[in-house]
Amino acid sequence: MRASVIGATGYTGMVLTDLLWRHPEVQMEALTSVSYRGRSVAEVFPHLRAEGMYVEYDPARVEGSDVAFVCYPHAEAHPVVAELAARGIRVIDLSADFRLRDVALYEEWYGFTHAYPELVAESAYGLPELYRREIAGARVVANPGCYPTSAILAVAPLAKELDGSVVIIDSKSGVSGAGRNATDRTHFCSVHDNFKAYSEVGHRHTCEMAQEISALAGRSVPVSFTPHLLPVDRGILTVAYVKAAAEGADGQGCGADWQEELLRRYESYYKDEPFVEVVRHAPNLREVQWTNMCRVTVRVDKVAGLVKVISVIDNLVKGASG
Amino acid sequence: MRASVIGATGYTGMVLTDLLWRHPEVQMEALTSVSYRGRSVAEVFPHLRAEGMYVEYDPARVEGSDVAFVCYPHAEAHPVVAELAARGIRVIDLSADFRLRDVALYEEWYGFTHAYPELVAESAYGLPELYRREIAGARVVANPGCYPTSAILAVAPLAKELDGSVVIIDSKSGVSGAGRNATDRTHFCSVHDNFKAYSEVGHRHTCEMAQEISALAGRSVPVSFTPHLLPVDRGILTVAYVKAAAEGADGQGCGADWQEELLRRYESYYKDEPFVEVVRHAPNLREVQWTNMCRVTVRVDKVAGLVKVISVIDNLVKGASG
C-alpha cells in the first residue's frame, strides 16, 4: 500500500511518518511540509529512523497513493481532503473537519462554514472499536480527537444505561497534545513543575464526545469536560464520572460485587479488540506511551452512587496517528 | 513565642522549620527527630538556612515551648499530642489524629482506636477560614489534610445550596504529598513523565471532606474523591464538580451571568481572608507554590447544569505547615 502524509512535520505527522516507515506493508509516497520542504526527515527529526525528503504539497505528487493522511489544522484540512478524495485517494483526516455529523456545528464550535457537507455525510468516524465496518468502506475517515478517544472508550460499555444525567469527563493530557508550535503555553518554563486546567468550559472536544456518547446511548447525553495540561510529553488519563450505572446497582449488594460485574462487562465488551485492554489495577500513562493501546478500568463508589471509569492512551498514537 | 517541632525531618517538619526560623516573633525551642538526632539542620537539608540540631524527642525538652507542632504519622501522633497538652503546651497536630469528630471513624478509616476521645471533643479543626475563633482558644488544633483544605475552600461558599447530590472532588497532587519516605511509588523513574490515579475509591481524606462540607451545608453531603499523583514536587489542584448551585441557576439566564454572580459571591465570602484569593483566570500550581495562598475560581457549565470550582494550594504550606 502506498501512503502519503500531508503536513508531515507536526507531531501527528511525525508519529505517522515513523509508524508508516516501520510498517512492512506500506511504501511511502510523499511527505509534504510547508516549513521544511527540501529537508530530510533525519535532519528535522534526528530521533526518527525514517528516510525521505519533505516536498511541497501538490495533489499531483500524492496521486499515486492508495491512502493519504491529512494532518492540517481544522478549517484548513477539509479542502485538501476533498481534493484528494476527488482524485480517488482514500483519505484519513486527522483534523476535526469531518468529525461532527451536524455541519452546522462547525460554525458554532470551530468558526468556519463547511464547504463539503456531502463528504461529511459519507465519512466514517475513525474509532475502529465503534465503526470498524464503516471505516473499512469509507472514502474519508475522520480520525477522532485525542480526548474523545479516551472518553468514548471509557464510557461506551455503559452508554446504554446512562439515565440522561450529565457525564463528567476530567482529562489530563501531556503537552504534545498542544502541538508542535512554540508558544508561551508550551514553553518549558510554563509547563514544567506546573499543572493547570484550561478551556475549563466549552472545549471543542466536548461536542464530539457528546455526539458519540449520545449515539451510543440512543438519547441525548450532556457531557461536562475539563481538560488539564500535564508536565509530561505524551499521554492522556481520563476519569469519567458516570451516574446511571451505579444507581442501577443500588439494590444489588455491596460495591465490590457491582464493581466486579462491571469489570466483566467491560472485558466482555472489548474482548475482541486488540487495542483496548481492560485491567484490574489503576493504569498509568507509562503503560501506554508509544503504543496504540487504551487501558481502562472501572471503580464503583457505592457511598456516592457513582461509577468512575479510568482510561489511559498515548494522545499521539491511539489518540491520533495510531 | 517559643516553638518546638516534633518529628521535624519529614517534609511537613522541614517546611515548618523553615517557616518558624524566618518568623520574626518565634524562637525555636526543640527540633526532634529519631533518624537524624545529633545532626544539624544544615547537614540534613542543605537548602535551608535554619540553624539548630535535631534532638531525640523527650517531653522535658519541649516543656519550655508555648506551642508544639506534632508531625508524626497517624496513630503515632495522638499519644504525643496528649502528653504535651497535659503539660500545658498548645499543640498543633499535623497528623489525622484529631481531624475526625466522630471517634468511631478512626477505627473505620485509620485502623486504630483513639485513646483520647475527650481531647478530640475539645480540639479545633485548624482551617482558619472556617474556625478562626475556635482555633484561637483551643489546646489542640487538628491541622486539616492537604486534599481537604483544597476541597473545602473550593466548596464552602456554595455549601448552603447543595441539594444533597454528590460532590465530586477530582484532585491532583505533587509527590511531596506522599511524604519523604523513599518507596517504589516515590522513585523518580516511577513518577517522572507519568501520571496516575490512586486510592481511586475510599481515600481517607474523603471522610474528612464529607465531615466538613456536611457541617457547612447543614445536612449530609456525599463526597466522591479521586486523588492523582502529578510529576511535580509541590502543589494540589482540585476541581470540584457541584450540582446544586447550577440547578438553582436554571431560570436565571445565561451561564456567563450566573458565573459572574458566583465569582462575586466567592469574592465576598473570602474578602477578609488573607490566604484565599478569588481569581478570574484558571489558576495554576506555580502561582501558589511555596506560599500560604489558596487561589480559587468558579466556572458555570450551563449546558451540563454544573458548577466547576478550581482551587490550587501548596500541599506543604497552605495544605500542611502554613
Add this chain to the structure above:
Amino acid sequence: MRASVIGATGYTGMVLTDLLWRHPEVQMEALTSVSYRGRSVAEVFPHLRAEGMYVEYDPARVEGSDVAFVCYPHAEAHPVVAELAARGIRVIDLSADFRLRDVALYEEWYGFTHAYPELVAESAYGLPELYRREIAGARVVANPGCYPTSAILAVAPLAKELDGSVVIIDSKSGVSGAGRNATDRTHFCSVHDNFKAYSEVGHRHTCEMAQEISALAGRSVPVSFTPHLLPVDRGILTVAYVKAAAEGADGQGCGADWQEELLRRYESYYKDEPFVEVVRHAPNLREVQWTNMCRVTVRVDKVAGLVKVISVIDNLVKGASG
C-alpha cells in the same frame, strides 16, 4: 531609591520586578514593555505579587529614577543605556553590551559595532566579588553573563596559580537561561526528559570568561567552554577543570591534604562575601534556586593531576537580576 526596569517582561525583567518590589528601600518608577504595555504585572505574571502597569519605553518616563535596569537583547541595549546615562541616571545593563573591555570584540563575537566605546571604558563589570569598589562609583554597570558568573567565581581563588594551560568550563543550565521567547528549543517536548550540549565551541560567554580569568591571573588564560541545556527551570551547575593548582601540589602529599588546603583557601578568599558560600559537600541546584547565593566546592583528583571546582547559582538571580 527610585528604580525603573526597561524591558521588564523577559525573565530577567520579571525577576528584577519581583526583587525590587520586595525591597524595602526601593520605589518602583517605571516598568516598560513593548509587548505588554497597558497590561498589569498581575495579569502577565500571575505568580508575582508586584503591582503596576507596563508602559511603553520613553526616556522621559524613566527620568525620575535613581537607577534603571536595562533588560534588552545585546546590540539593542547600548543605545538605551547611553541615552539614560546621559540623563544622569545610573544604569545597570543586563545585556552583554558593556561586558567586554575590548570594543573590537563586540564585532567578532556579537556582530555589531559598538557606538559608545567611551562608555565601555568607564563602565564596571558588575561582579561585586571582584569589582565592588568600581561598581559603587560607576555610571554604567555591565552585569555579567550567567555562565561567566558561575565560572569566574569557581576559578577566581586559583587564578594566580594557573600555569597558562587551558581552563575547561563544563556548564549545565536550566531552560530559563534561554529566555522567555517560545522557540523549538524551549518547547516543553524538546527539553523534557532530554539533555544536550549546544554551542559546543565558541559560545559567546567564552570570551567574557577568558577576559575576567585572564585579568585575575595576570596573563592570558585560554578557556574551553561547553554549555548544556538541562530539563530544569532555573540554575547553573559548572564544573571547572583546572590544571595548574594540582601540579603545584605534586610534592605536597596526598590529595586529601591538598583538597583540604584548597577548601580553606576558598573559604578565606570568600570569607567576607555574603553571596558566596564555600561548602564541603557537592552542592546541587536546589540549594541556590530562587536565591542570590553561589555555592562552591573544590575536589582534587590526585591521580589525574587536576582540580575540579563545582559551583552552583540561580541563573536568573545571582546569574542575572540578583
Add this chain to the structure above:
Amino acid sequence: MRASVIGATGYTGMVLTDLLWRHPEVQMEALTSVSYRGRSVAEVFPHLRAEGMYVEYDPARVEGSDVAFVCYPHAEAHPVVAELAARGIRVIDLSADFRLRDVALYEEWYGFTHAYPELVAESAYGLPELYRREIAGARVVANPGCYPTSAILAVAPLAKELDGSVVIIDSKSGVSGAGRNATDRTHFCSVHDNFKAYSEVGHRHTCEMAQEISALAGRSVPVSFTPHLLPVDRGILTVAYVKAAAEGADGQGCGADWQEELLRRYESYYKDEPFVEVVRHAPNLREVQWTNMCRVTVRVDKVAGLVKVISVIDNLVKGASG
C-alpha cells in the same frame, strides 16, 4: 536459543526481559527474583508485554539455558556466574565482577576479594566494537559499565594519538542508572528540577575507563571522571575532553578543517558498526533513548587546543542490557 535472566526485576533485568521477549530467536527459560518470586511479569511491570512468572534462583532451573544473564550487584554476581559457567552455560554478567582484568583491583575499588581469578582471565569485556571476536568465543562475558561504554566509544578512535595527558570524562546520567532501589537519592523530590555531580573523584567506573582507554592507546592514560545525576529517566551524555589530537593539529590550519578530518576518521572507524552512528550535529538523549544506539560527534576547540567528543547512549540498553 534458550535464555535465562538471574535477578530479573532490577532495571537491567527488566529491560533484558523485554528485549529477550521480543527477540524472534530467543525462548525464555527462567526469570529469577528474590523479591517477586511467584508473581507475574505483567503484575510487577504492567508496561511490559512479556509473559512469565518470577521463580527463585536455583541453578537446576537455569540448566536448560544456552545463555544466562546475571543481573546481581557487584560481589554477589561472581559466585553465581562461576556456578552457571561450570554447568556449561554461557554467562553474560551485567555486574562489575569480571570487568577489571587485574584481580587486585576488585579489592581496591569494590572492596571484595575475587574468588575466581582464572575466570576473570578467560572472560571477555563485552563491548562488541572492541572485542567482537573474543565475545563470540567466551564462556563469560563481562558487560561494560554504562559510563565506560559512553566514554570508551567516544575516545576509541583517538586513542592511538593520546599523548599521555589526562582524558577528562564529564558524564551526565538519567536516574535509572542509580538502580531500582528506592532511596533518598532516587526520591522524585530529590531529583526533579535539580541537578548535581556525585562521586566527584574516584567513581568506580574511572578504573574501568582507564583500563580500556589505556589498552587502546598502548600506554597508561590517566582518566578524570565526573558523573552527574540528571532529572531524566534514561540516557547518558558524555563529553570527553582530549588533548593530544588537537595538539597534533596545531600546524594544520583552521579548526574547521581539522574537525572535518576528525569526523571522517570517526566515520571510518565505526563504518561497519551497526550500533554506533557518527553524526554532524550535537546529539541529544532523545535520539538514543530506548535504543541500542550510540551517537557520537567531534568538535575541535582550536583556541583552547582541545578536542571535545560528545556521545549519547541509553544507559539501560547500549549501556547495559542491549
